[in-house]
Amino acid sequence: MNESRSTFFACLALFWLTLRRQLRSRQTLICLALAVVVGLIVYAATWRPSVRPARLANNVFIPTFVAFLMPIFAVCYGASGFGSEREDRTLVYLLISSLPRPLAYLVKGLACQLLVAAWTVGTLWAYCRIAGAPGTELLPVFLRASLLGSLAYASLFLLVGAVFRHGTIISLVYWFFLEVLLGNLPGIVKRVSIAYYVRCVIYGFGEDLKIKAINEDMWVGISGPAATTALVALMAGLTLAGVVAFSRREYADVG
Amino acid sequence: MTAPASESNAAQSSPLVEFRSATKWYGDVIGINDVTLTLGPGITGLLGPNGAGKTTLIKLLTGQLKPSLGEVLIRGKSARTAAARRHFGYCPEGDNFYEEMSGRQFVRTMARLHGLPPRAARERTEDTLAEVGMSDRASRGLSGYSKGMRQRIKLAQALVHRPEVLVVDEPLNGIDPVGRKELMELFRRLADRGQAVLVSSHILEEMDQMADRVVFMGRGRVLAVGTLPELRAMLAEQPLRIRVACRQQRELAARLVLWDLVLGIELSGDEEIHLQVSRPREFYERFARLVVEQSFDVGRLETTDATTEATFKYVMAAATRF
Numbered sequence: 004m005n006e007s008r009s010t011f012f013a014c015l016a017l018f019w020l021t022l023r024r025q026l027r028s029r030q031t032l033i034c035l036a037l038a039v040v041v042g043l044i045v046y047a048a049t050w051r052p053s054v055r056p057a058r059l060a061n062n063v064f065i066p067t068f069v070a071f072l073m074p075i076f077a078v079c080y081g082a083s084g085f086g087s088e089r090e091d092r093t094l095v096y097l098l099i100s101s102l103p104r105p106l107a108y109l110v111k112g113l114a115c116q117l118l119v120a121a122w123t124v125g126t127l128w129a130y131c132r133i134a135g136a137p138g139t140e141l142l143p144v145f146l147r148a149s150l151l152g153s154l155a156y157a158s159l160f161l162l163v164g165a166v167f168r169h170g171t172i173i174s175l176v177y178w179f180f181l182e183v184l185l186g187n188l189p190g191i192v193k194r195v196s197i198a199y200y201v202r203c204v205i206y207g208f209g210e211d212l213k214i215k216a217i218n219e220d221m222w223v224g225i226s227g228p229a230a231t232t233a234l235v236a237l238m239a240g241l242t243l244a245g246v247v248a249f250s251r252r253e254y255a256d257v258g
Numbered sequence: 259m260t261a262p263a264s265e266s267n268a269a270q271s272s273p274l275v276e277f278r279s280a281t282k283w284y285g286d287v288i289g290i291n292d293v294t295l296t297l298g299p300g301i302t303g304l305l306g307p308n309g310a311g312k313t314t315l316i317k318l319l320t321g322q323l324k325p326s327l328g329e330v331l332i333r334g335k336s337a338r339t340a341a342a343r344r345h346f347g348y349c350p351e352g353d354n355f356y357e358e359m360s361g362r363q364f365v366r367t368m369a370r371l372h373g374l375p376p377r378a379a380r381e382r383t384e385d386t387l388a389e390v391g392m393s394d395r396a397s398r399g400l401s402g403y404s405k406g407m408r409q410r411i412k413l414a415q416a417l418v419h420r421p422e423v424l425v426v427d428e429p430l431n432g433i434d435p436v437g438r439k440e441l442m443e444l445f446r447r448l449a450d451r452g453q454a455v456l457v458s459s460h461i462l463e464e465m466d467q468m469a470d471r472v473v474f475m476g477r478g479r480v481l482a483v484g485t486l487p488e489l490r491a492m493l494a495e496q497p498l499r500i501r502v503a504c505r506q507q508r509e510l511a512a513r514l515v516l517w518d519l520v521l522g523i524e525l526s527g528d529e530e531i532h533l534q535v536s537r538p539r540e541f542y543e544r545f546a547r548l549v550v551e552q553s554f555d556v557g558r559l560e561t562t563d564a565t566t567e568a569t570f571k572y573v574m575a576a577a578t579r580f
Binding site: 006008009010011012013015016017024027092093095096098099100101102103104132137238253254255 | 316320321322323324339340341343344346347348350352354355356357358367368370371372373374375415479484
């Protein structure tokens with residue numbers, strides 16, 4: 004059979020296999036449970052009809068959805084993309100398949116990114132609906148930032164899962180220390196976190212709705228387009244790093 | 259001739275598997291050391307004690323590891339490339355699967371990961387399941403399989419894309435005698451079809467029955483390669499144990515004990531003599547002359563340690579002198 008046709012079928016098979024296994028995993032239950040909790044918080048916060056979009060964004064959407072739920076989706080499906088295969092010791096079957104390793108990484112990554120994007124967009128849409136009119140106003144502002152942010156997170160955690168044996172734990176530790184702690188420090192040190200750029204996109208494109216940092220003097224933000232570019236570049240860089248790492252790495256412990 | 263066609267012909271004429279001075283280091287620890295080896299059709303047994311380098315050799319062959327020095331080629335292509343992976347099937351020792359699947363789904367998934375279109379994958383899956391004797395049980399969930407059934411499914415996934423080289427790591431572990439016999443027959447069928455089957459095992463007795471040739475490994479090196487008779491000839495200087503049944507037991511023993519070739523002698527029962535001899539070929543010639551000239555009534559003459567086990571012991575003993 005033609006080699007490129009055979010590679011195409013193998014890619015397709017890996018894509019569906021990854022989607023199916025990830026969707027049927029316990030990560031889906033975790034995502035579902037946390038999404039319901041955040042949904043209840045959004046519902047409680049928008050109980051009073053007079054809530055303004057900027058207030059809703061700063062007090063509810065950014066701390067619960069952007070800073071918490073979105074990275075968790077990425078950890079669940081990103082880090083476990085290769086992490087679960089390594090833990091289950093089934094990665095060997097992927098490594099001995101006829102797929103070139105760079106392509107295997109990209110296809111698996113694509114499937115994981117798709118799940119992360121679907122959860123992010125789906126839950127954001129649901130929360131905006133729950134929040135009513137102010138939520139509907141926030142949707143376009145948060146959509147771009149959340150999508151880019153979640154994909155950047157997923158690229159990072161996919162790489163972590165491919166490189167480290169306990170990718171999920173390392174990803175959670177990274178998220179807590181770098182994103183939650185360092186990402187909220189005053190000054191420019193927070194620029195090492197993905198969350199910073201996500202919030203810059205929100206503040207940059209949410210000016211019309213008066214969405215801005217609570218303590219603007221301490222924030223030291225960059226423009227929305229610059230933050231968007233930074234996130235896209237980060238995503239591309241992390242994906243490239245993942246391809247290189249996965250292609251060169253020796254997995255001696257996988258079966 | 260077009261370029262791709264000539265490339266394909268070149269690949270076909272390359273040896274199936276070739277290790278060229280392959281060396282693998284894990285930090286300061288050596289996995290395998292300067293291994294040069296060629297594998298062709300037939301069953302090759304890979305033998306060696308723990309830490310001999312068998313697993314490293316297999317992982318290099320299946321592209322999971324890359325050599326620190328030298329190269330490992332499958333049909334002339336580096337074992338780490340996707341092109342090389344099309345030529346081999348690997349049945350790992352680990353007992354891990356996508357447990358949520360049935361045996362049939364798992365084999366079909368592997369067929370598709372090897373690039374077979376859906377219909378071809380379905381057909382090949384059925385053929386392969388029939389070949390490993392799992393057609394009737396393949397719809398059950400993998401998590402409910404016995405050790406033997408899991409081993410067969412692992413073999414099926416390695417065979418489903420019809421590879422030229424089958425690499426099997428400890429395939430007979432935990433399999434009942436009937437299952438072992440069936441698997442050994444399967445390996446024989448594959449070898450008879452021209453496939454190269456590399457079987458790693460520490461069950462030497464089975465290698466005796468199964469392997470066309472054996473590769474002995476120790477301390478990361480290939481110590482010996484060949485058929486068992488070849489290895490025996492190679493190790494002709496090694497002492498050999500021989501059992502002789504003779505009615506004139508004591509008279510024969512009295513003669514033999516004077517020979518410098520006879521290192522040890524032991525009488526057993528009324529007729530048997532157990533000998534340990536050096537330079538076996540020379541011993542057999544002198545022994546035949548003695549029997550004819552002195553009219554000894556020899557009922558049986560046999561070596562008791564010409565098995566792989568004995569050869570293995572000799573090779574390993576020789577290895578300690580390196």
